Amino acid sequence: MKKIAIILMILLVTPIFSKTDSEGGIKQIAVFIPGVMAGSPIYEDLDAGVRQAAEEHGLGVKTIEGGFDAASWPEKIKEISATGMYDLIVSSNPSMPQIMLEVSESFPTQKFLCLDGNIEGSKNIYTAEYKQFDQAYMAGYLAGLITLSKLEGANPDKKVGLIVAYHYPVLDNVLIPGFKKGLADVDKDITVDLRVVGNWWDATKASELTSIMINEGVDVFLSISGGATQGVISKAQDMGKYIIHFDSNGYNKAPGTILGSTVIKQKQLTYKLVTDFINGDLIFGNADQFSARDGYIDFIQDDPLYQKYVPQDIKDKMSKVVENIKK
Numbered sequence: 001m002k003k004i005a006i007i008l009m010i011l012l013v014t015p016i017f018s019k020t021d022s023e024g025g026i027k028q029i030a031v032f033i034p035g036v037m038a039g040s041p042i043y044e045d046l047d048a049g050v051r052q053a054a055e056e057h058g059l060g061v062k063t064i065e066g067g068f069d070a071a072s073w074p075e076k077i078k079e080i081s082a083t084g085m086y087d088l089i090v091s092s093n094p095s096m097p098q099i100m101l102e103v104s105e106s107f108p109t110q111k112f113l114c115l116d117g118n119i120e121g122s123k124n125i126y127t128a129e130y131k132q133f134d135q136a137y138m139a140g141y142l143a144g145l146i147t148l149s150k151l152e153g154a155n156p157d158k159k160v161g162l163i164v165a166y167h168y169p170v171l172d173n174v175l176i177p178g179f180k181k182g183l184a185d186v187d188k189d190i191t192v193d194l195r196v197v198g199n200w201w202d203a204t205k206a207s208e209l210t211s212i213m214i215n216e217g218v219d220v221f222l223s224i225s226g227g228a229t230q231g232v233i234s235k236a237q238d239m240g241k242y243i244i245h246f247d248s249n250g251y252n253k254a255p256g257t258i259l260g261s262t263v264i265k266q267k268q269l270t271y272k273l274v275t276d277f278i279n280g281d282l283i284f285g286n287a288d289q290f291s292a293r294d295g296y297i298d299f300i301q302d303d304p305l306y307q308k309y310v311p312q313d314i315k316d317k318m319s320k321v322v323e324n325i326k327k
Helices: 002-013 041-056 070-082 096-106 132-147 169-186 203-215 226-239 266-278 304-309 312-326
Strands: 028-033 060-065 088-092 111-115 125-130 159-164 191-196 220-224 242-247 258-264 287-290 297-299
Touching (some): 028 041, 041 060, 041 088, 070 096, 111 266, 132 297, 169 220, 203 220, 203 226, 220 226, 226 242
Parallel strands (some): 242 258
């Protein structure tokens, strides 16, 4: 009886470890959102992909929103790393790899995973980049077909609009060239009216820019401006013009106005990479690229709203373009 009492006392005072704890394995993952998550499908999908992988393996997840002040992100990443609580910090933004690299100098054991970014050779950082030239090309090709079409909102001007938050390397070196190549492959005489909002959230300014551009002959838009895109959508609806949605399925946001959606499958790729990390298969130092051929970039053709509002001849041409890109 006395022995049983002693054993019970030992069990009560001895910490109970999970398998991963006792083996010094993975316990918790942090998701850093460079902005806010609400209303941003890319960041919502990032968080969802991490949580799906973590929950399947019984791990904790903490999501931290960094806000829109990019200058504050490095200090916030440092603060997260300094806690020592997270085996992996996951984020998604082209500017994050450089921040992660700088922070890793102070915290050399902290592991980082960044989607939609690129940096190679750091033993603590893995980056995954989408082949967004193809994504922008598909958006440009559809925009070209629409501006030349007989749709009610199209006009004789061969002019399309591109509204962006601000200039950054991936935009200037990948997205804009891809978009323009898509347009040129429809008609080399189509021109691009490019305007800059100056941030990722000012829907009022984006709406004002859209109105000006429509009055100057633009009839179809691609917006790469985060939350400010809502201003583009609203004004295009009001003035009877068209939108190509970027990064997520946007058809139901403005049926008949949004005529196309190019997507990156952020949730699926995040889930895959976090699962690879948990299983010990993620190779830090690598900077990999994922494409339409891999299934992580696509143009949504099976949505009922696309089928309803887009003329058949345009759908047929887009089908061939998407098929060729996936080969």
